[in-house]
Amino acid sequence: MFTFFGLSVFAYLFGSIPCGLILTKKFASIDIRQKGSKNIGAANVRRVAGTMLGAFTLAGDLLKGALPVCLVIYAIAGTDKLIGEIYLSIVALSAFLGHLYPVYMKFKEGGKGVTTAAGCFIIISPIACIVAILTFIVLIFLSRRVSAGSLSGAAVLPVAVWVTSHSIPLTACALITTIFIFFRHKDNIKRLLSGTEPVI
Numbered sequence: 001m002f003t004f005f006g007l008s009v010f011a012y013l014f015g016s017i018p019c020g021l022i023l024t025k026k027f028a029s030i031d032i033r034q035k036g037s038k039n040i041g042a043a044n045v046r047r048v049a050g051t052m053l054g055a056f057t058l059a060g061d062l063l064k065g066a067l068p069v070c071l072v073i074y075a076i077a078g079t080d081k082l083i084g085e086i087y088l089s090i091v092a093l094s095a096f097l098g099h100l101y102p103v104y105m106k107f108k109e110g111g112k113g114v115t116t117a118a119g120c121f122i123i124i125s126p127i128a129c130i131v132a133i134l135t136f137i138v139l140i141f142l143s144r145r146v147s148a149g150s151l152s153g154a155a156v157l158p159v160a161v162w163v164t165s166h167s168i169p170l171t172a173c174a175l176i177t178t179i180f181i182f183f184r185h186k187d188n189i190k191r192l193l194s195g196t197e198p199v200i
Contacts, residue, residue, distance in 0.1 A: 003075050004087050008094045011068035015098025015116060018105060019060030020045040023053050033109055041111040043146050058115055061099065065119025068095045073123065082169070089173035092120040096177055100184060112184040114150045117177045121157065124170060128160035144199040147188035154181040 020040035024032040028049040032040055035048040042061060046054025072091040076084040099116040101107040114136075121129040136153030140146060158174040165171070182189070191197035 004072070004091075007068065007072050007075060007091050010071075011091045011094035012098040013103065014068055015064045015095035016102035016104050016110075017060070017064060017098075018102055018110075019064070020053075020057040020111070021105075023056055023060070024049045027053060038109075039111060040109065042115055061111065061115035062119035062122075064099055065092065065095050065116040065121075066123050067119075068092070069120050069123040085167050085169040088124060089169045092124060092173055093176060096120060096180070100180060112150070113177070113181050114154065117154070117157075117181065120177075121161070121174065124173075125161050125164055128157060128164045128174070131160040132157040140200070145192065145197050146200065147185055147197055148192060151182065151185055151189070151192075154178045 018040050020032050020042065024030050024045055030049065032038075032045055032048060036044045037047075038044070040057075042054050042058035045057040068091050069088065072088055076087050079087070096113055096116050098110075100110040100113050102110045118129060118133065121132070132153040135156045136149040138149075139152040140149035143149070155178060158171055158178055161167070161174040162171040188197060
């Protein structure tokens with residue numbers, strides 16, 4: 001139990017690391033929170049500071065989800081399947097919420113969660129995550145809007161997790177993740193509905 005609690009705390013603290021902010025301040029001498037969409041995520045970093053820093057931000061945000069999940073999978077080896085899935089879901093959500101509400105930034109100005117969620121679920125449920133990523137890519141291609149792809153991929157994720165795993169805890173984790181992603185994209189949704197969301 002102590003190990004599980006420690007992993008949950010670690011996941012939140014690790015997820016809170018603002019990769020985009022650190023990279024742009026260090027290598028582009030800018031505060032990404034004051035540029036573009038003012039979001040610290042990879043998409044805004046790429047637009048403002050270039051493809052390379054955007055790619056490093058993407059990798060960092062993926063790792064924030066993937067590493068804690070890998071650690072908890074190792075820790076729960078031999079544990080009852082249901083209990084293990086509950087632990088796994090809580091640690092994944094801890095990392096995800098750390099990215100959204102980072103303690104190092106006073107719980108404000110976090111990212112929108114898509115990449116960190118992908119990092120979690122590529123380990124938890126690879127097939128479901130791939131389905132969500134393909135949906136993301138197709139919708140970006142059709143709409144030329146990253147937010148449309150993000151929202152579509154997030155919407156598909158809980159269904160894909162359920163179909164591939166039939167796990168209630170993991171599906172609930174995916175559903176909670178989707179709800180938060182939609183909430184963090186509320187301004188994008190308004191712009192999509194009004195036709196004013198910027199295209200790529």
